[in-house]
Amino acid sequence: MCGKSCLIILCMFIATEFVAHAQLSSKKRKNQCEFEQPDCGFCGKRINVTLIARNTIREPLFEVTADVTRVHKRELLSFLEIAAQTASEFKFVVSNAGSGYQVESINGLPRSNEEQWQILSNDIPLECGVSNYITRSDDTIVFNFTSTLQ
Numbered sequence: 628m629c630g631k632s633c634l635i636i637l638c639m640f641i642a643t644e645f646v647a648h649a650q651l652s653s654k655k656r657k658n659q660c661e662f663e664q665p666d667c668g669f670c671g672k673r674i675n676v677t678l679i680a681r682n683t684i685r686e687p688l689f690e691v692t693a694d695v696t697r698v699h700k701r702e703l704l705s706f707l708e709i710a711a712q713t714a715s716e717f718k719f720v721v722s723n724a725g726s727g728y729q730v731e732s733i734n735g736l737p738r739s740n741e742e743q744w745q746i747l748s749n750d751i752p753l754e755c756g757v758s759n760y761i762t763r764s765d766d767t768i769v770f771n772f773t774s775t776l777q
């Protein structure tokens with residue numbers, strides 16, 4: 628029933644599936660910063676993201692939230708810029724750290740040797756900074772002012 632050419636097609640199909648799976652799993656093994664990066668720059672689909680800046684350790688304490696909706700999937704820094712335009716508490720300063728931008732301050736609160744703006748996506752600390760992390764649909768990004776001393 629299944630002739631020689633049919634077998635070849637079947638083998639090609641299996642090989643293609645195998646390669647696709649291998650690529651997918653190698654993609655998954657990379658850190659969150661390289662995962663799901665749109666190949667086409669800013670043509671990613673429009674997504675909704677919630678940004679929260681939280682300071683629970685230095686007076687005056689604050690927590691501000693910004694919903695950034697229907698923005699093309701792209702790096703986190705762009706979402707932070709939009710948040711700063713809609714909520715003045717999100718005004719921030721970044722510095723060029725060579726491999727990308729580093730958050731220096733949010734809402735006038737600067738990082739120091741002992742404290743930093745840690746970034747979490749759905750409670751998981753980011754392995755990279757605002758210019759390398761590609762924000763995902765329905766992400767809740769928390770900028771948590773935290774002590775670096777343990």
Ligand SMILES: *[C@@H]1O[C@H](CO)[C@@H](O)[C@H](O)[C@H]1NC(C)=O
Binds near residue numbers: 674696
């Ligand atoms: C984003 O939120 C808007 C409402 O503000 C909603 O209409 C839209 O479906 C949401 N998009 C996604 C991708 O969740």
Ligand SMILES: *[C@@H]1O[C@H](CO)[C@@H](O)[C@H](O)[C@H]1NC(C)=O
Binds near residue numbers: 747
């Ligand atoms: C946020 O920072 C505070 C102060 O360092 C810390 O107690 C808290 O555990 C942090 N939250 C998360 C989710 O890491």
